[in-house]
Amino acid sequence: MTSTLKLAARNLLRYRRRTLLTALLIMLGVLALLLFVAAAGSFKQTMVGSITDSMLGHLQVHRKGYTQSIDNLPLNLNLQPNAVGKIELALKADPDVAAYSLRVKLGAMFSNFTENTSIRLNGVDPAAEDAAVPALRQRINDGDKTGPLVAPGKVLIPTLIARGMKVNVGDNVVLVVTNASGSVNGKNFVVGGILDGVTGPGGRDGYIHIDDARELLRMDKPEVMEVAVCLKSLKSLSAVQQRLNAALGEIRNKEGKPATELHLWSDLSPFANIVKMIDLMTLFIRIMLIAIVLVSVMNVMLMAVYERIREIGTLAAIGTQPGKLMAIFLSEGLLLGIVGAAAGIALSYALVGYLNLNPVVFAFGREQITLRPVLELVEVGGVLILAVVVSALASLQPAWRAARMDPIQALRHV
Amino acid sequence: MPLIRAENITKNYRVGDMEVPALKGVSFEIGEGAFAAFVGPSGSGKSTLLNLLGCLDHPTSGTLTVNGTDIATLSRSAAASFRGEHLGFIFQDFNLVPVLSVYENIEYPLLMVRGWSPEKRRERVLKVIDAVGMNEQAHKRPDQISGGQKQRVAVARALVGEPKLVLADEPTANLDHDTAYRILGLMKTMRDNFGTSFIFSTHDPKIMGEAELTFTLEDGRLVQEGGAA
Numbered sequence: 001m002t003s004t005l006k007l008a009a010r011n012l013l014r015y016r017r018r019t020l021l022t023a024l025l026i027m028l029g030v031l032a033l034l035l036f037v038a039a040a041g042s043f044k045q046t047m048v049g050s051i052t053d054s055m056l057g058h059l060q061v062h063r064k065g066y067t068q069s070i071d072n073l074p075l076n077l078n079l080q081p082n083a084v085g086k087i088e089l090a091l092k093a094d095p096d097v098a099a100y101s102l103r104v105k106l107g108a109m110f111s112n113f114t115e116n117t118s119i120r121l122n123g124v125d126p127a128a129e130d131a132a133v134p135a136l137r138q139r140i141n142d143g144d145k146t147g148p149l150v151a152p153g154k155v156l157i158p159t160l161i162a163r164g165m166k167v168n169v170g171d172n173v174v175l176v177v178t179n180a181s182g183s184v185n186g187k188n189f190v191v192g193g194i195l196d197g198v199t200g201p202g203g204r205d206g207y208i209h210i211d212d213a214r215e216l217l218r219m220d221k222p223e224v225m226e227v228a229v230c231l232k233s234l235k236s237l238s239a240v241q242q243r244l245n246a247a248l249g250e251i252r253n254k255e256g257k258p259a260t261e262l263h264l265w266s267d268l269s270p271f272a273n274i275v276k277m278i279d280l281m282t283l284f285i286r287i288m289l290i291a292i293v294l295v296s297v298m299n300v301m302l303m304a305v306y307e308r309i310r311e312i313g314t315l316a317a318i319g320t321q322p323g324k325l326m327a328i329f330l331s332e333g334l335l336l337g338i339v340g341a342a343a344g345i346a347l348s349y350a351l352v353g354y355l356n357l358n359p360v361v362f363a364f365g366r367e368q369i370t371l372r373p374v375l376e377l378v379e380v381g382g383v384l385i386l387a388v389v390v391s392a393l394a395s396l397q398p399a400w401r402a403a404r405m406d407p408i409q410a411l412r413h414v
Numbered sequence: 415m416p417l418i419r420a421e422n423i424t425k426n427y428r429v430g431d432m433e434v435p436a437l438k439g440v441s442f443e444i445g446e447g448a449f450a451a452f453v454g455p456s457g458s459g460k461s462t463l464l465n466l467l468g469c470l471d472h473p474t475s476g477t478l479t480v481n482g483t484d485i486a487t488l489s490r491s492a493a494a495s496f497r498g499e500h501l502g503f504i505f506q507d508f509n510l511v512p513v514l515s516v517y518e519n520i521e522y523p524l525l526m527v528r529g530w531s532p533e534k535r536r537e538r539v540l541k542v543i544d545a546v547g548m549n550e551q552a553h554k555r556p557d558q559i560s561g562g563q564k565q566r567v568a569v570a571r572a573l574v575g576e577p578k579l580v581l582a583d584e585p586t587a588n589l590d591h592d593t594a595y596r597i598l599g600l601m602k603t604m605r606d607n608f609g610t611s612f613i614f615s616t617h618d619p620k621i622m623g624e625a626e627l628t629f630t631l632e633d634g635r636l637v638q639e640g641g642a643a
Contacts, residue, residue, distance in 0.1 A: 003525050003526060004526075007513070007514075007526075010513035010514070011513055013513070014512065014513050310507075310509065311509070311511060311512075313509075314503075314505065314509040314511070315511070315522075315526075316494065317468065317470060317497065317503050318497065318498065318502075318503055318522070318523050318527065318571070318572075319494050319495065319496075319497040319498020319499070319501075319523060319527040319528075319575075320494065320498070320526055320527055321491060321494050321495070321498075321527075322490065322491065322494065324526060324527075407470045408465055408470050408471055411470075411505070411509075
């Protein structure tokens with residue numbers, strides 16, 4: 001094996017320029033793929049982190065049917081205290097759940113005493129919300145960032161409403177709510193902070209204390225509309241989903257059907273589609289890499305076989321078995337793929353290292369995204385295996401041709 | 415038992431729809447330690463006969479045994495094994511592997527075909543390389559040595575596996591007169607030293623005079639057999 005590889009390496013060095021160009025092509029393909037995967041991974045991680053850690057959480061539990069009508073913030077699809085208790089028990093029992101927050105969601109009329117507008121409110125327990133969506137606090141661009149997230153009597157409002165209604169931190173406002181029985185209730189609040197939107201200024205979500213929300217809605221029982229769940233690691237998402245689905249499946253309504261539903265962050269955010277698009281683009285770049293390696297290695301190996309027909313005839317004549325001849329040419333293709341891929345991987349690590357030392361910052365909506373690309377070992381290993389396997393496949397036909405060559409015809413070749 | 419026994423060998427090639435006979439019932443025997451030549455004009459069947467003896471081709475009919483093996487029926491893989499085990503080849507254009515040094519070219523059959531151990535290989539290669547007088551060029555590449563030296567390396571490569579028979583197709587055709595004689599002299603010496611039979615083809619009357627046994631072919635038939643012409 002060593003002697004075959006040594007001979008293959010010598011043969012590759014015989015045509016230095018051609019070998020260099022082909023290896024360079026493979027290297028560039030690997031570099032493009034790994035850089036894209038690393039950068040896209042960083043972008044995805046930042047965006048998903050931003051969405052989950054400052055708004056959605058990784059998972060959410062609702063009463064069955066709630067998310068279908070979530071735009072209207074229905075008040076008649078609440079999780080009842082009994083169900084909430086069971087959900088809390090299931091969440092506390094799961095080792096991968098870091099925190100959760102119970103939310104009362106409601107639509108309200110926001111008034112600055114001269115103008116009105118609509119607002120979507122989340123009634124939250126400040127400590128629980130802080131734990132479940134720890135980055136929410138970072139979205140407060142004006143107001144107290146150090147105290148409780150939202151104190152009773154205070155409201156955090158989105159930038160869009162603050163600008164439109166010309167309201168600043170410390171101003172008095174009125175929130176007017178129509179409750180489940182149709183009666184209208186209003187309450188004075190002080191603007192405690194102004195929130196940046198997660199993916200631009202379009203958000204209309206504000207935050208109040210959960211007790212204020214229940215008071216506004218005149219709830220006589222501690223019902224909630226949403227449970228936002230934060231996991232210790234996003235990697236355990238599907239495992240937790242399976243366990244919670246099993247546990248929550250036991251909560252039944254009067255008809256004996258499941259009373260709750262569990263949603264992943266990706267079910268609730270349109271950004272999941274961007275993630276899918278990025279994954280699709282990665283797939284296309286992967287296909288392009290396969291094509292580059294396949295075409296370049298096959299081309300070089302076909303040329304090598306064509307140029308060395310007499311040599312093949314000689315080696316066959318002096319007793320080299322067809323399998324050994326095939327191994328010589330397969331080794332050449334494999335080495336070419338390995339060298340090109342290794343060079344691409346080395347360069348990718350160097351560039352990723354450089355990008356981490358000199359981070360690129362760009363705006364995505366109102367988000368400032370800092371690219372901190374990371375090369376996952378699995379991805380690097382996958383690319384190396386891909387390049388090697390495709391190189392072997394590309395060399396297969398030329399190597400087979402060399403092995404099957406008639407020695408007499410080969411020796412006569414001019 | 416003779417080293418080679420050919421009985422009524424025929425070989426036809428198909429050219430389009432036509433069968434073209436290259437050998438028409440050739441029979442002969444060659445013993446061990448022979449220094450023989452197939453002679454005759456171009457197209458007489460010399461190379462075809464050498465190809466058949468070298469297990470590179472199958473006769474259309476007839477029996478052909480080399481060292482007691484009926485080589486006419488060997489499969490592709492078995493023929494390769496037989497060549498590697500019992501035969502050596504010397505080519506008109508030397509056919510050395512350009513990326514290997516003189517030493518490595520000679521070592522190739524032992525390493526890639528026979529799979530000898532490194533110690534055994536080294537011992538044998540040094541012996542043969544010394545016998546052909548190429549010690550000082552051992553680490554040079556083929557493009558760094560002369561034509562005569564290349565053919566010496568080819569002789570060494572053919573002999574290194576201790577074959578019973580070395581086949582040489584026009585081994586001196588690309589060499590000047592003096593070098594050609596030196597190569598033939600070397601081949602004879604190797605025959606004397608190692609007991610290997612040499613069969614070569616040539617159409618050069620001066621060169622064919624060096625053979626101890628000649629087989630003259632004309633139009634696919636053996637027309638004369640005997641001592642040096």
